[in-house]
Amino acid sequence: MNIRILGFIFFLIVGSLTSTFAQVIAPPTRKNPNQQRSEERVLPVEEEETEGRRSLLDDSTRMVYGPTTSLYFFEKDIKRNNLILYPLDTALNNFHNYDPVAKSNWKYQDLGNIGSAAKPIFYEIPDVIGTRSGFSVYDLYYHAPEDNKYFDTKSPFTEMSAFFGGGQRNMLDLAFARNINPRWNVGFNFHTIRARKTLNPNARDDNMVVQNSYSLHTNYRSENGKYWFLGNFSRMLHKVNEIGGIIPPEEDSTSVYFTYEDAKVWLSNTQASDLRQEYRFYHEYSVRDELQIYHIFDQKNKDFTLTAALTGSDSFFYPSERLNAQKDSTQEVTTRNYSDFKEWGNEVGFKGSFKGFYYNAHGKFRAGRMESTFYPDKNNFNEVYIGGELIGKISEKWSISADGEYLIPGAFRLHGLFISPWLEVDYTKAVYKPTAMQQMYYGNHYQWDNDFNNIGVDQVRGVFKLDFNKIKLRPSLTINRVNNYVFFNQGREAEQASGEAFMLIPGLKSSIRVGQKFQWDTEVIFTQISGESSDNFRIPQLYANTKFYFDSPMFNENVYVQLGLDIRYHSDYYAEAYNPSTQQFYLQNDFNVYAYPIADIFLDFRINRTRVLLKYNHLNSGLMENEGYFVTPDYTGYKSFIDLGITWYLFD
Numbered sequence: 001m002n003i004r005i006l007g008f009i010f011f012l013i014v015g016s017l018t019s020t021f022a023q024v025i026a027p028p029t030r031k032n033p034n035q036q037r038s039e040e041r042v043l044p045v046e047e048e049e050t051e052g053r054r055s056l057l058d059d060s061t062r063m064v065y066g067p068t069t070s071l072y073f074f075e076k077d078i079k080r081n082n083l084i085l086y087p088l089d090t091a092l093n094n095f096h097n098y099d100p101v102a103k104s105n106w107k108y109q110d111l112g113n114i115g116s117a118a119k120p121i122f123y124e125i126p127d128v129i130g131t132r133s134g135f136s137v138y139d140l141y142y143h144a145p146e147d148n149k150y151f152d153t154k155s156p157f158t159e160m161s162a163f164f165g166g167g168q169r170n171m172l173d174l175a176f177a178r179n180i181n182p183r184w185n186v187g188f189n190f191h192t193i194r195a196r197k198t199l200n201p202n203a204r205d206d207n208m209v210v211q212n213s214y215s216l217h218t219n220y221r222s223e224n225g226k227y228w229f230l231g232n233f234s235r236m237l238h239k240v241n242e243i244g245g246i247i248p249p250e251e252d253s254t255s256v257y258f259t260y261e262d263a264k265v266w267l268s269n270t271q272a273s274d275l276r277q278e279y280r281f282y283h284e285y286s287v288r289d290e291l292q293i294y295h296i297f298d299q300k301n302k303d304f305t306l307t308a309a310l311t312g313s314d315s316f317f318y319p320s321e322r323l324n325a326q327k328d329s330t331q332e333v334t335t336r337n338y339s340d341f342k343e344w345g346n347e348v349g350f351k352g353s354f355k356g357f358y359y360n361a362h363g364k365f366r367a368g369r370m371e372s373t374f375y376p377d378k379n380n381f382n383e384v385y386i387g388g389e390l391i392g393k394i395s396e397k398w399s400i401s402a403d404g405e406y407l408i409p410g411a412f413r414l415h416g417l418f419i420s421p422w423l424e425v426d427y428t429k430a431v432y433k434p435t436a437m438q439q440m441y442y443g444n445h446y447q448w449d450n451d452f453n454n455i456g457v458d459q460v461r462g463v464f465k466l467d468f469n470k471i472k473l474r475p476s477l478t479i480n481r482v483n484n485y486v487f488f489n490q491g492r493e494a495e496q497a498s499g500e501a502f503m504l505i506p507g508l509k510s511s512i513r514v515g516q517k518f519q520w521d522t523e524v525i526f527t528q529i530s531g532e533s534s535d536n537f538r539i540p541q542l543y544a545n546t547k548f549y550f551d552s553p554m555f556n557e558n559v560y561v562q563l564g565l566d567i568r569y570h571s572d573y574y575a576e577a578y579n580p581s582t583q584q585f586y587l588q589n590d591f592n593v594y595a596y597p598i599a600d601i602f603l604d605f606r607i608n609r610t611r612v613l614l615k616y617n618h619l620n621s622g623l624m625e626n627e628g629y630f631v632t633p634d635y636t637g638y639k640s641f642i643d644l645g646i647t648w649y650l651f652d
Contacts, residue, residue, distance in 0.1 A: 065651035067609065070157040070177065072149040075230055075282050079294065079360075080391065081353045085152060088159070088609075088649060092562045096602035096615045098163045098645050099171065100140045105523065105545050106568050108140060109575060109585070111635045114169050114195040115141055115209030116240065117578055119585050121570075122527070122539060123480060123503065125430055125457055129411045130366055130383045133341035134437025135304040137583050138238050138274045143189065143215060145232035145280035145298075150219040151177035151185050158650040166617065166641025168196035168204065183221045190214045199243055199263040199636065211238045230282040242270040242306075242580040244317050245634030258627040260639050266317040269309035270580055277301045290352040298345040300368075306443075306581060308335040318581060324374050324444045336373070337443040337581065341436065343368030349388075360389040360403075370436040379440050384408045397421045407433075411454055421465065428459045434486045437582075438494040445581045452496045456483045470513035478505040487536045488586035492579045499532025503539075517552035519564075538587065540570035549602075562604040565619075569597040577633040591633035596626060598637065610648040617641055 067088035077084050094103070101108045101118060110118040117137035126132065151157065156178040163171040170193070177187030193211035196204070213236035220229045244266030247255040255264040278301070284294035308314055310322075310333050324331040349362025364385040369378045387405035394400070397420065404414045413430040434452040441448055458481040466473040480503035489495040507525040514520055525543040549564020575593040576585035602615040621628065621640040629637045 065155040067649065069154040070151060070649075070651065071153075072151045072177075074149065075146055078228060078230065078282070078284070079351070080389075081292070081351065081358055090606060090609055090611065090649075092560060092604045092606055092611060095562075095604045095611055095647075096566070096600070096613045096643075096645075098161075098613065098643070099165070099169075104140075107543075109632060111245075111578060112631045112637050113198050113208050114165065114171065115193045115211055115238065116195075117580075117583065117585075119576070121543070122505075122525075123482065123537060125413075125428060125459060126432055129405065129413050129430060129432040130385070130407050131343075131368065131381045131433055132435045133302055133304070133339070133370065134435025135274070135302065135339065135341070135583055137578075137585070138240075141193070141211060141213075141238060142236050142276055143191065143213060143234060145215065145217075145234050145278050148189070148215055148217055148232055148234070149175075150217060150230055151179075151187055152219075153177050153179050153185060155652040159647070160650070161645070161647040163613075163643065163645035165195075165643045167198055167639075168194070168207075169198075169643075170194045183223065184218070185220075186216075186218045188214060188216050193238075197241070197243065198260060198638070199246060200265045200268075201261060207241065208243065209238070209240050211236065213237070226286045228284050228286075232278075232280045234276070234278045234280075236274070236276045238274040238276075240272040240274075242267045242272055244270070244314075244580060245578070245632070246636070247313070248634060258636060258639075260636065263636075265313075267308070267314050267580065269311060269314050271307050272580060272583060273303070273305040273307075275301075275303040275305075288352075290354045291350060292352055293350050294348070296345070296347040298343075298347075300341075300343050300345075302341040304339045304341075304583060306335065306337040306583065308581075309333070310335060319445045322444055323447050324442070327374055331444045335444040335581075337445075338373050339437065339441075340371045341368065342371075356393050358389070358391040358393075362387055364405075370440070372442055374442040375440065376442075379436055381436075423462065423464055425460075425462045427461075428457070431456045434494075434496070437584075438486050441494070441582065443581060446493060448493055450494060450496075452486055452494075453484050455485055457481065472511040474509040476507045476509070478507070479503065480505070482533070482537075485533055485536055488576075488579070488582075488584045490587050490589065492582065492584070492586045497533035497536050501529060501531040501533040501537055503537070504528045504530075517550055518548070519551040520546070520548045522546040536587065538574055538576050540573040542569075542571040544569045558607075560606045562602070564602060566600045566602055567597055569595065571595050575630075575632055578635070585632075588633060591630075593630045593633065594626065596624065596629035598629060610646065613643065613645040615643040617643065 067090060070088055071085040073083055073085055097103055099114045101110050107121050108118045109121050110116045118140045119137060157176065159175040161173040172192045174190040175187070177185060179185045191211070191213045193209050194207055195209040197206055197208040215232060215234040217232045246257055247264045247266055249255050252264060279299045281297045282294065284292050286292045308318065310318065322332050343366055345364065345366045347362055347364040349360060351360040366383040369380040371378050385405050385407050389401070389403035391401040392399060399419045402416045404412065406412045411431050411433055413428070415426065415428045417426040418424065431454045433454055439450050439452060459478065461476065461478045463474055463476040481500060483500040485497045485501060486494060487497065505525060505527050509523045512520045523545045527539045527541055529537055529539065545568045547564060547566045549562050551562050553559065554561050572592055572595045574589055574591065577588040577591065578585050597620065599619040600615055600617050601619050602613065604611065604613050617638045618640045628639065631637045
């Protein structure tokens with residue numbers, strides 16, 4: 001309890017020291033209201049041409065660079081002829097939730113540490129209806145090229161973020177971009193994770209997760225504006241020292257939950273590795289406003305490896321039978337499960353904008369293979385798609401769109417979206433393939449060769465938008481119907497459900513301004529699952545997240561501050577357990593991840609363009625009936641500790 005009081009006093013002291021600095025509030029994002037492409041920049045100063053390069057001058061002829069002179073955009077907006085130039089983010093809202101799981105508003109189930117295996121809590125329709133690798137527990141930590149930012153800068157720009165989590169859970173992000181000339185930009189991103197084990201670390205640097213990832217990007221536009229090229233290369237090496245969870249007390253009477261650093265865990269000689277490399281190029285040529293021709297090339301390589309020395313407690317964790325021992329004598333004492341997934345994609349299409357409507361028609365070819373050391377042969381695939389999209393913008397606040405894709409033969413995805421000032425509705429109908437790993441796997445501890453049918457889903461989602469003076473409400477309803485669902489059963493092997501599952505998911509988001517300086521944000525989701533296949537989905541019936549905080553400038557508007565309490569909660573449920581051997585979550589019916597509210601206190605503040613966070617995790621530790629909480633069977637959540645983070649921008 002004394003630590004919590006000291007942490008809170010520390011927050012207040014740091015906040016009081018900021019009164020000597022000035023504040024610059026980020027401008028809002030600006031959007032192009034028309035489907036016709038135009039570059040819309042938010043620039044507070046005039047532009048002049050100086051020796052062929054633009055300079056930005058204020059009234060005193062002093063160069064001024066900032067968030068509005070280093071703008072960025074995304075490939076998807078270029079493709080849709082709706083270029084949006086975003087200013088750099090200096091907002092404070094939710095800044096204290098810096099790690100990927102927290103950024104999702106805790107809608108991922110992980111293993112209680114940054115960079116650990118994670119899966120969505122709620123059912124999601126995959127973006128790819130064709131063959132996928134099936135090794136996805138580290139997708140959350142990968143910066144995919146199609147989602148990366150492309151820049152249009154007036155000066156060299158650098159973004160630096162450092163997050164120092166309690167218990168030596170650290171992240172570092174660097175981004176750099178600059179224009180070679182007004183039409184050509186280059187840059188790079190660099191990301192690291194160093195997360196010490198929260199359970200049973202042997203030394204200060206005994207890390208559970210070590211990640212190094214980077215990307216290189218460029219974009220170029222011809223002088224006449226007709227040709228545009230976007231290029232990106234990304235690489236991630238994500239290494240995890242698996243712990244297998246805490247040994248249950250019924251297995252070892254000396255093992256105790258909630259001892260954290262002193263916990264007894266199953267694994268000490270098992271390492272998982274996820275290596276990804278991807279090249280992606282997008283380019284287009286504009287014949288006229290009504291017609292552009294484009295091409296996307298995408299080449300991906302994903303290597304998934306598990307290495308385990310089958311000695312000590314590690315040998316008791318895995319099944320006693322070594323399935324590959326006869327083929328490779330080393331598999332009796334050391335497991336090495338290796339899977340390599342490669343794919344090549346080419347999409348060619350034409351698109352255009354005409355009288356407020358955008359259209360797209362394309363064909364796509366994907367080829368690839370899943371290869372493993374003990375596969376009887378390579379698992380190759382060749383896939384041909386045809387698809388298109390139509391967007392009609394009736395006015396600024398009214399629009400309707402439809403898109404679809406058909407994989408020849410047998411798989412497809414249809415999607416429609418309606419947007420109005422008070423209602424948003426979208427409908428998706430899809431039939432998609434099981435993953436390559438679900439169809440075939442030849443590891444040392446588990447093997448199967450399946451011929452599963454495609455999975456079908458219908459999803460309807462609606463959101464009402466109710467805005468009052470100081471209250472914003474977003475009641476919503478999602479209905480899912482899923483058939484032929486593929487999951488991992490209690491035997492930890494892939495299985496296909498024979499029946500259907502129906503999900504009724506009402507929810508509510510609210511944002512309430514309390515007086516002039518306080519804010520209360522809440523999200524509540526209720527999930528009811530029925531049908532023959534309902535037990536194959538493990539989703540808490542009630543999920544809730546609420547945040548109450550002080551939100552106002554302080555010290556003569558020199559510092560912008562958010563100080564408050566963040567609470568999250570879910571009801572009891574038998575969450576899926578995690579199997580490091582196959583890197584998959586699987587069903588279990590013995591371990592209840594019980595309901596437990598977690599409260600964090602936070603202080604976020606901004607001085608000029610620099611943002612700082614201070615966060616005390618698990619404020620209510622030791623004050624509840626239970627000693628702590630679980631995020632996954634045999635994996636405890638965070639204990640109490642303080643996180644510190646800072647993000648700042650450099651220009652010129």
